[in-house]
Amino acid sequence: VPNATLPGTTEEGEPQIIAHVDIDCFYAACERLREPELEGEPVVVGMGYEPDDPGGAVATASYEAREHGVESAQPIEEALEVLPRAAEAESDAGLGDEGESNGVGESPDEQPVGYYRPVDMEFYESVAADVKTVLDGAADTLREVSIDEAYLDVTERTTWDEAADFAGDLKARIADRAGVTASVGVAPTMSAAKIASDHDKPDGLVVVRPGEVASFLAPLDVADVHGVGPVRAGELRDMGIETVADLADADPDRLADHFGSRGRELVERARGDDDRAVEPMGRPESLSRESALADPATGEPVRERVQTLAAAVADRARRKGALYRTVGVKVVVPPFDINTRERSLSGPVDDPDLVERTALDLLEEVDSAPVRKVGVRVSNLSFTDRDQGQLGQWEGDATAEDPTAGVATAVNDSAVEGSGPHARRDRVGQTTLFDFIEVARGSD
DNA sequence: TCTGGGGTCCTAGGACCC
DNA sequence: TCTGGGGTCCTAGGACCC
Numbered sequence: 001v002p003n004a005t006l007p008g009t010t011e012e013g014e015p016q017i018i019a020h021v022d023i024d025c026f027y028a029a030c031e032r033l034r035e036p037e038l039e040g041e042p043v044v045v046g047m048g049y050e051p052d053d054p055g056g057a058v059a060t061a062s063y064e065a066r067e068h069g070v071e072s073a074q075p076i077e078e079a080l081e082v083l084p085r086a087a088e089a090e091s092d093a094g095l096g097d098e099g100e101s102n103g104v105g106e107s108p109d110e111q112p113v114g115y116y117r118p119v120d121m122e123f124y125e126s127v128a129a130d131v132k133t134v135l136d137g138a139a140d141t142l143r144e145v146s147i148d149e150a151y152l153d154v155t156e157r158t159t160w161d162e163a164a165d166f167a168g169d170l171k172a173r174i175a176d177r178a179g180v181t182a183s184v185g186v187a188p189t190m191s192a193a194k195i196a197s198d199h200d201k202p203d204g205l206v207v208v209r210p211g212e213v214a215s216f217l218a219p220l221d222v223a224d225v226h227g228v229g230p231v232r233a234g235e236l237r238d239m240g241i242e243t244v245a246d247l248a249d250a251d252p253d254r255l256a257d258h259f260g261s262r263g264r265e266l267v268e269r270a271r272g273d274d275d276r277a278v279e280p281m282g283r284p285e286s287l288s289r290e291s292a293l294a295d296p297a298t299g300e301p302v303r304e305r306v307q308t309l310a311a312a313v314a315d316r317a318r319r320k321g322a323l324y325r326t327v328g329v330k331v332v333v334p335p336f337d338i339n340t341r342e343r344s345l346s347g348p349v350d351d352p353d354l355v356e357r358t359a360l361d362l363l364e365e366v367d368s369a370p371v372r373k374v375g376v377r378v379s380n381l382s383f384t385d386r387d388q389g390q391l392g393q394w395e396g397d398a399t400a401e402d403p404t405a406g407v408a409t410a411v412n413d414s415a416v417e418g419s420g421p422h423a424r425r426d427r428v429g430q431t432t433l434f435d436f437i438e439v440a441r442g443s444d
Numbered sequence: 445t446c447t448g449g450g451g452t453c454c455t456a457g458g459a460c461c462c
Numbered sequence: 463t464c465t466g467g468g469g470t471c472c473t474a475g476g477a478c479c480c
Contacts, residue, residue, distance in 0.1 A: 026480095146450095227477090227478070261455090290450080291448085291449080335446055336446060340473085340474060343473090373448085449480105454476085458473090
């Protein structure tokens with residue numbers, strides 16, 4: 001059934017104006033904030049620099065580093081092959097010295113070098129907080145997708161004629177306040193705005209007006225569509241679908257055969273059909289911690305790691321005020337076999353010991369060759385408020401149809417094995433009853 | 445391409461309920 | 463009891479995203 005209206009219209013039929021903001025090379029940009037000398041130099045921010053954290057991969061590479069073949073998610077070792085570490089012990093000679101620049105392409109005979117830095121989330125979060133301040137002030141509704149990316153509903157804040165100025169102003173304010181550059185896409189749908197922000201990176205500014213969505217998308221590669229990764233891109237190509245226009249022309253049923261419900265969605269996105277409204281991120285569905293072992297291992301070292309991760313994930317849940325009803329483990333066996341096991345408990349709990357016991361138990365179930373990496377996860381979360389005046393037990397399941405049902409459930413659960421003693425323990429909550437009800441509604 | 449850590453959503457079979 | 467239909471929850475795995 002053809003849609004008579006333009007994509008991304010509000011209930012009143014007005015096109016939404018959605019901005020997608022994506023900070024350029026966020027981690028690397030943050031490092032340059034503290035080390036301005038790194039401006040213009042290849043910067044690689046990698047995980048796995050701590051002595052106990054082996055291997056490591058590139059989290060963010062600056063554009064200068066990318067020019068030398070360093071890619072996101074690449075093993076640090078590989079990155080070092082194409083871009084050796086700068087000799088920073090004597091870095092006075094390399095940095096800021098007029099004659100001897102390490103700048104890209106300036107001296108082809110010279111071996112280019114990169115500046116490698118470990119991830120420092122705390123610092124990046126402080127920068128992200130500055131960005132958020134700007135975004136908060138610019139949007140009717142803000143959806144923060146990740147530390148460096150957000151959607152803004154700016155329908156009431158600007159017009160299509162002023163959208164480019166608005167976006168430019170937004171970029172300027174972000175640079176002013178946080179010291180980083182952003183790429184911004186403005187479009188009548190979330191999916192088009194996302195692609196638009198990516199279209200002219202870095203420091204991009206692309207506005208796609210309501211009538212232009214289809215023509216903007218048409219020539220792009222299918223891989224540019226959110227939700228098309230390497231696997232689906234390959235399958236689409238096998239089907240003769242290479243551009244977004246091809247995808248838009250495809251038979252939705254055919255794609256549904258291949259990709260399930262996602263297939264239909266992809267065709268809609270390719271056609272510019274996307275009526276999602278910008279909504280703030282909800283509460284997390286799961287929390288996890290995982291880490292790689294120095295060398296593939298079995299037995300006690302693996303169990304010890306699982307214990308550490310279990311404690312960490314339980315701690316994370318407690319700090320977020322989350323109760324969990326399901327505990328799971330993940331075991332990665334080289335080359336890249338991922339095994340997961342999970343077990344649901346009889347009621348939502350905050351119980352680090354139980355997380356550990358369950359995780360170790362599940363670990364036993366995965367009889368395995370030496371493992372490269374392990375993870376512990378809690379899910380089936382419910383968020384509670386420790387209001388001592390309220391029987392002290394707001395551990396009701398927030399997914400219950402009736403917000404009040406959770407309370408009764410929790411009481412009943414106390415009679416069930418595995419829950420009672422734990423469900424009532426030390427709670428640290430952050431949410432209110434009002435939030436609790438909202439969650440219950442939102443989960444429908 | 446064979447790599448880190450933290451997430452989301454979808455699928456599909458089985459158990460179980462009415 | 464051997465045959466219908468509808469629904470939910472649980473679990474394992476997969477693709478994808480940043």
